[in-house]
Amino acid sequence: MAEIGQIAQKVRSKNAGPFWLTIDIFCRNRVDFERISTGLATASLAARFRTDPEAIKRFDIADLNVVKLSLPRPAVQGTRADRDMHGAAWAALVEEMEID
Incomplete structure (x- = not known):
């Protein structure tokens, strides 16, 4: 088993509006x-972020070697x-x- 950070070149997160x-x-x-x-199972991500797996939008973009995830913020931005x-x-x- 290895951590994603040891395998990936970079992991980045950012604001995607007040709700995402x-x-x-x-x-x-x-x-x-x-x-x-x-x-990387979407269900594992949902458990880690305490959100519904159905709420996570996942895009595995093979041409760019990127996995992109969008999920609801736990609290509205700025509150x-x-x-x-x-x-x-x-x-x-x-x-x-x-992950394995």
Whole structure:
């Protein structure tokens, strides 16, 4: 088992509006992309982010070696409950996830 952060070239998260976050997993090559694409279960992501798996929009873009995820923010951006206004800290949670 390996952490996604050890396999991927870069994991980036960012704000995608007041209601959504976007996480991009950039891979160096097709082998790494396939490993992450097949090893990363959407249900595991949903459990980690405490959201419904049906709410996660996932795009595995083989031509670019990128896995792109969009998910609802846990709190509306800029509200008192929002702990990460720019959405930048979410990448670290994905980098720490282990896959086969």
